[in-house]
Amino acid sequence: MRPLGGHTVGMLRLRVLDDPDSDWPLWREVRLAALTEAPHAFKARLADWHRGGEERWRARLGTPGAYNVVALLDGRAVGVASGLPGEGDGGRTWELRSVWVGPEARGRGVADRLVAAVERQARQAGATEFKLAVLPGNDAAIALYRRHGFVATGECGDVLPDGVTRERVMAKALC
Numbered sequence: 001m002r003p004l005g006g007h008t009v010g011m012l013r014l015r016v017l018d019d020p021d022s023d024w025p026l027w028r029e030v031r032l033a034a035l036t037e038a039p040h041a042f043k044a045r046l047a048d049w050h051r052g053g054e055e056r057w058r059a060r061l062g063t064p065g066a067y068n069v070v071a072l073l074d075g076r077a078v079g080v081a082s083g084l085p086g087e088g089d090g091g092r093t094w095e096l097r098s099v100w101v102g103p104e105a106r107g108r109g110v111a112d113r114l115v116a117a118v119e120r121q122a123r124q125a126g127a128t129e130f131k132l133a134v135l136p137g138n139d140a141a142i143a144l145y146r147r148h149g150f151v152a153t154g155e156c157g158d159v160l161p162d163g164v165t166r167e168r169v170m171a172k173a174l175c
Contacts, residue, residue: 011074012110014117020062027061028054030070030077034100041100041138043160043167060084065091067121071101071110078105081114083121086131094122094174096132099141115148123174130174133157133167145170 017023035042060066063084071079079101086093096118101110122130132150134141150170157167 083118
């Protein structure tokens with residue numbers, strides 16, 4: 001883990017997870033907290049964790065080009081966000097994934113800091129588009145993304161477990 005330079009406010013620090021072996025316990029802790037506290041916000045479910053979810057998340061931590069950030073408040077993991085280069089376009093598109101902030105840290109700008117950190121990394125990697133998928137009805141997340149300049153694309157996102165509803169795709173240009 002390494003701190004993000006110049007990104008400490010009070011007792012809040014952002015840390016980039018860049019060592020799949022040593023960072024796994026913290027990554028696992030924050031992912032399980034997110035799935036437990038906000039099941040309505042994610043396509044994956046806590047029950048999926050034991051049916052291959054844990055292996056997928058451990059793999060994401062080691063995905064080449066992935067940028068995984070955890071927010072720590074007084075040393076406790078209270079938020080997370082990931083960025084991944086898109087597949088098949090030479091890294092021009094980056095995806096923002098799995099943003100979550102725990103209740104004790106909401107209203108402190110933590111989500112804004114996480115999204116901004118991933119966006120900076122996407123820009124540094126040469127991305128020209130930043131995309132995400134959000135579940136319909138997750139109004140707080142949609143408002144966050146709009147604040148950061150994301151707009152609905154009209155693209156059809158993945159079908160959700162109900163077999164009917166689709167994720168809402170949002171994007172912004174990185175110029």
